Amino acid sequence: MSSITLGQTIWLIGLVAWFIIRYPYARRARGTATLRRDGTLRERLLLAAAFAGLFVIPMVNLATGWPRAFAYDPGYGLVVLGSLLFAFSLWLFRRSHKDLGRQWSASLEVREGHRVVRSGVYRSIRHPMYASFWLWALAQACLLPNVVAAFSGVAAVALLFFARVRFEEQMMIETFGEDYRRYMQQTHRIIPGVY
Template sequence: MTASLLGIYVWAIGLVAWFIIRYPYARKARKTATVKAVGWSRERILLAIATIGLVVVPAIWLASGWPAALNYQLSYVSVVAGALVYALSLWLFRRSHKDLGRQWSASLEIRDSHQIVRGGVYRLIRHPMYSSFWLWALAQALLLPNVMAALSGLVAIAILFFTRIDHEERMLIEAFGDDYRAYMRETKRIIPGIY
């Protein structure tokens, strides 16, 4: 098996794993009432962009081969690195959901009885779910042997993150005030000790 084909298989298995991880948490979260939602239309557009970059563009390339001119051969080193990054992404994705419990939502929402989560991975970073998405996009860049399919995830996550993060933190400051501001001083956004 070529490294490029192996990379595609690893990416596809990771994608399936992502949905398997998300499903039970999404079901549980639907049962918890939403007190406040922010930017519903903007949220739908941003989530669609993320889905396009992480799922749709690679799927179109896999199904059609277009654009074949942007294909290249992967090395096994790239595939191993991509698999390790993907594994870390999936672990962090699952851990973030587990630590948030019923407070998790796909869009910007404050849930009934919402509290600031400071345990688990949230003791190191405020937004580990975004960290997991950045890692997923990096893994995709290492695993898919087509420039457009490989980089579409990084572009999509950059749009999602940089458009959404300030709105999310403003919403949390409104909901929790000085308690959230103190948490912001104690932690970094997505990279422990750095950013």
């Protein structure tokens, strides 16, 4: 199997695994009442951009080869690195869902019974879900044989993260006050001990 086919296959397997991981948590979370939601146009556009960069553009590339002018062979070394990054991304993604339980939501929300989670991966970082998206985007950059499809995920995650994280943290401060501020002082955003 060529490195191109292998990289594309691993990316597709990772994508399917992502949906399999998310489905039961999304289903359970629907049964928990939402007390506060950021339903702004900005929020919807950010989620749409993330969906486009991590799913739509890569799928169009895999189905059609578009844009052909930006195709390249990533080689087996990048495919192995991308596979490892995607595996770690999926582990972190699942673990962050498990640690949040019914408090998880795709959009910025505060749910009934919401509390500051400090256990599991949240002990080390405040935003493991974003960290998993960064890892997915980096894996995608290694696995897909097209510069546009490969780096659309990095661009989308960067936009989502940098345009959204401070709004999310502000919502948590408004909801939990000093408790969340203390938690912010004890943790880093996405890289333990660094940032």
